[in-house]
Structure formats: structure tokens, C-alpha cells
Amino acid sequence: MDDAAMEAPATAGPAVGELLARGRARLEAAGCDTPRLDAELLLGEALGVSRARLVLDRDENVPSADVERFERLLLRREAREPVAYILGRRDFRRLTLNVDRRVLIPRPETELLVEVGLELPAAASVIDVATGSGAVALALKDERPDLSVRGTDLSPDAIEVARANGARLGLEVEFAVADLLDGAVADAVLANLPYVPSGEPLEPEIALYEPARALFAGAGGLDLVRRLVGEVAGSPGVALLGLEVDPRQASEVVALMRDAGLEEVEVRRDLAGSERAVVGRR
Ligand SMILES: C[S@@+](CC[C@H](N)C(=O)[O-])C[C@H]1O[C@@H](n2cnc3c(N)ncnc32)[C@H](O)[C@@H]1O
Structure with missing residues (x-):
């Protein structure tokens, strides 16, 4: 989220914490093993911030473009696509490797x-x-x-x-x-x-x-x-x-x-x- 987004009024969109809770519930219902972690990784990706930042920004409102981006990632995970393919990367020892379905x-x-x-x-x-x-x-x-x-x-x-x-x-x-x-x-x-x-x-x-x-x-x-x-x-x-x-x-x-x-x-x-x-x- 950029500074302008962080300063948006409370009515601008759902808060980070609310989106995380909703995402977690949906992924749990879809049968995902680690719904909370996955929701955090996907929201972090949609907003371009770290998981730690999400905690600090819990009460911040999220602009609608970012909410839509999160929704698209969530839909893929609900269809049980692995998080690593959705993000396009996976850590392995000291490296971050790019991965896809190949x-x-x-x-x-x-x-x-x-x-x-x-x-x-x-x-x-x-x-x-x-x-x-x-x-x-x-x-x-x-x-x-x-x-x-x-x-x-x-x-x-x-x-x-x-x-x-x-x-x-x-x-x-x-x-x-x-x-x-x-x-x-x-x-x-x-x-x-x-x-x-x-x-x-x-x-x-x-x-x-x-x-x-x-x-x-x-x-x-x-x-x-x-x-x-x-x-x-x-x-x-x-x-x-x-x-x-x-x-x-x-x-x-x-x-x-x-x-x-x-x-x-x-x-x-x-x-x-x-x-x-x-x-x-x-
Ligand atoms: C279990 S994956 C391991 C990939 C990687 N080493 C890893 O650990 O993430 C097995 C790999 O074997 C490859 N493979 C299958 N048959 C093979 C063969 N006859 N000769 C060489 N590679 C083969 C597949 O294309 C696939 O990339």
C-alpha cells in the first residue's frame, strides 16, 4: 500500500484484518491445510508488502484495486492451486527460485x-x-x-x-x-x-x-x-x-x-x- 492508500478514509474499503479473516475462512472451507498462512501470503502479494507489515496495518483500509487483486489470488488458491505457483516463487535453502507449472x-x-x-x-x-x-x-x-x-x-x-x-x-x-x-x-x-x-x-x-x-x-x-x-x-x-x-x-x-x-x-x-x-x- 502506498502512503495515499494508507491515509484513505475508513469507508474506502475493508480493513486488512477483515480481508485476512475472510480469506482465511474461505480457504479453510476450500480444504486448504494452512489457510491463515496462505491468506497472509496472498494478501501480502496483492498489496506488495511483507506478512509482518500486514500485522502492523491490520486496521488500515485497502483500496478497491488491491481488494480485487487479492480476490483473484484467493480464487486460484480456493481451486487448490499451490501458493508457490500463484506467487511464482519458492524459497529453497538460501535461494528464492522462480517456479511455475512446468x-x-x-x-x-x-x-x-x-x-x-x-x-x-x-x-x-x-x-x-x-x-x-x-x-x-x-x-x-x-x-x-x-x-x-x-x-x-x-x-x-x-x-x-x-x-x-x-x-x-x-x-x-x-x-x-x-x-x-x-x-x-x-x-x-x-x-x-x-x-x-x-x-x-x-x-x-x-x-x-x-x-x-x-x-x-x-x-x-x-x-x-x-x-x-x-x-x-x-x-x-x-x-x-x-x-x-x-x-x-x-x-x-x-x-x-x-x-x-x-x-x-x-x-x-x-x-x-x-x-x-x-x-x-x-
Ligand atoms: C520429483 S521432480 C524433482 C525436481 C527437482 N530435483 C526438485 O527436487 O525439486 C522429478 C524430475 O524428474 C524429471 N524426469 C522424469 N523422468 C526423467 C528421466 N527419465 N530423466 C531425467 N529426468 C526425468 C521430471 O521432468 C522432473 O523435473
């Missing part, structure tokens, strides 16, 4: 894969297979500039998003279209592959809006994991493979890696304590 919205648990990469020796080379928005590759380069990082994805649309994120953030990561490793070699391979079993019911935010190609991987969800483990097993130059998994799949992925000849296979837990990544070495 890419999966990066999840907090995927930060674990970045932590695996942070342990690599100086100047190691890494491929982030199935990079999507470029989240893992870009966060790794941001926090370990000495690493040589490449991001690949089967989807040309995803690579376009990842390249744009890299250019905007000024991070030197090479992005390319590829089907899994496609013969490439690096010291380490990290991947958050699609791992949802086909046909598994998902929340509307995911099922209706996120790209199916980023989610599903065969009846057990492990088709792509199995293929990538096989490719790494046949590529002696790769010293480390780190995969994000559904916690229900962790023990099966451990067995797959061991059967493929990888050693020191270990499971890593995310901040919620779930078995979220499997790491193998040779």
Missing part, C-alpha cells in the same frame, strides 16, 4: 540431498539428475562454489526454468536435457527422481497442478530409481550416488544399491526424522 515445487525435505553434496571433496564434479527448477544443483553451487555442478532433466520445459533461475541468480551451473545419466560421468550423482507409485491418490495441489512426469514412476514408484542405480553401477567413474526416496521405499532402495555393487550404503533422515535419502559409494 516444474515440481521444491520441497524442504529435498534440502537433505544438498547436504549430501556439501560433504563432497573440494572441486568434485556433480550431476543433479532430474533437476526440475534446478533447486539442488543451484543450492549446491551457491553453498559450494568450488564444485563443478551440472543439472539435467528429461523435460526441456524444466531445463528452461532451471537455466532462467541459474542466470537470474548468477550461479554457474550447466543445464542440459538428458534421459537420466545419458552416458555422462561425474564424481557424484544426486537425484530426486519421480518416485510416486502410478495411481497413488494425491492431494489436489499435487494431482491437479504439478507435472505428472515429475511424480510417477511405475507401479512401485521405483522404475526410474532402478534404472539410474543400474546406470551408475555401469559407470565406474561415479564415486557416490545420493537419492531422495519415499521413506516407505528406503529399505528397498538400500537393497537395490547393494545388489548393484555399491558400498557403505546408508540411509539419511530428514528434519522430521523420516528416512528420506539413500547414499551409496564405491
Whole structure:
């Protein structure tokens, strides 16, 4: 809100607090998980102010153009579109990534894969297979500039998003279209592959809006994991493979890696304590 808007008389439109309460109630009725937070993020976006500012401005009246902007955002969220797509961005570690429906919205648990990469020796080379928005590759380069990082994805649309994120953030990561490793070699391979079993019911935010190609991987969800483990097993130059998994799949992925000849296979837990990544070495 600009100063002129803040000085408008009380009759100019509903107050910030009232709009938040209405938004929250509507999102709750629509079945959203975090209606209060979402209403704050959307109103903040409509007014171009932070969430903290909304608290301070609770009693200020909102100009009708901003009320209409908020209404448009609210309608999208009521249709269960994820907030990250509505805002067009998502924070991941120290970065803010631009996201849209061409890419999966990066999840907090995927930060674990970045932590695996942070342990690599100086100047190691890494491929982030199935990079999507470029989240893992870009966060790794941001926090370990000495690493040589490449991001690949089967989807040309995803690579376009990842390249744009890299250019905007000024991070030197090479992005390319590829089907899994496609013969490439690096010291380490990290991947958050699609791992949802086909046909598994998902929340509307995911099922209706996120790209199916980023989610599903065969009846057990492990088709792509199995293929990538096989490719790494046949590529002696790769010293480390780190995969994000559904916690229900962790023990099966451990067995797959061991059967493929990888050693020191270990499971890593995310901040919620779930078995979220499997790491193998040779
Ligand atoms: C679960 S998303 C992960 C995106 C990103 N790494 C993240 O964590 O936010 C999986 C990605 O795998 C890509 N993908 C699907 N099949 C692939 C394949 N055969 N080779 C490479 N990438 C693939 C999808 O396009 C999608 O971007």
C-alpha cells in the first residue's frame, strides 16, 4: 500500500484484518491445510508488502484495486492451486527460485540431498539428475562454489526454468536435457527422481497442478530409481550416488544399491526424522 492508500478514509474499503479473516475462512472451507498462512501470503502479494507489515496495518483500509487483486489470488488458491505457483516463487535453502507449472515445487525435505553434496571433496564434479527448477544443483553451487555442478532433466520445459533461475541468480551451473545419466560421468550423482507409485491418490495441489512426469514412476514408484542405480553401477567413474526416496521405499532402495555393487550404503533422515535419502559409494 502506498502512503495515499494508507491515509484513505475508513469507508474506502475493508480493513486488512477483515480481508485476512475472510480469506482465511474461505480457504479453510476450500480444504486448504494452512489457510491463515496462505491468506497472509496472498494478501501480502496483492498489496506488495511483507506478512509482518500486514500485522502492523491490520486496521488500515485497502483500496478497491488491491481488494480485487487479492480476490483473484484467493480464487486460484480456493481451486487448490499451490501458493508457490500463484506467487511464482519458492524459497529453497538460501535461494528464492522462480517456479511455475512446468516444474515440481521444491520441497524442504529435498534440502537433505544438498547436504549430501556439501560433504563432497573440494572441486568434485556433480550431476543433479532430474533437476526440475534446478533447486539442488543451484543450492549446491551457491553453498559450494568450488564444485563443478551440472543439472539435467528429461523435460526441456524444466531445463528452461532451471537455466532462467541459474542466470537470474548468477550461479554457474550447466543445464542440459538428458534421459537420466545419458552416458555422462561425474564424481557424484544426486537425484530426486519421480518416485510416486502410478495411481497413488494425491492431494489436489499435487494431482491437479504439478507435472505428472515429475511424480510417477511405475507401479512401485521405483522404475526410474532402478534404472539410474543400474546406470551408475555401469559407470565406474561415479564415486557416490545420493537419492531422495519415499521413506516407505528406503529399505528397498538400500537393497537395490547393494545388489548393484555399491558400498557403505546408508540411509539419511530428514528434519522430521523420516528416512528420506539413500547414499551409496564405491
Ligand atoms: C520429483 S521432480 C524433482 C525436481 C527437482 N530435483 C526438485 O527436487 O525439486 C522429478 C524430475 O524428474 C524429471 N524426469 C522424469 N523422468 C526423467 C528421466 N527419465 N530423466 C531425467 N529426468 C526425468 C521430471 O521432468 C522432473 O523435473
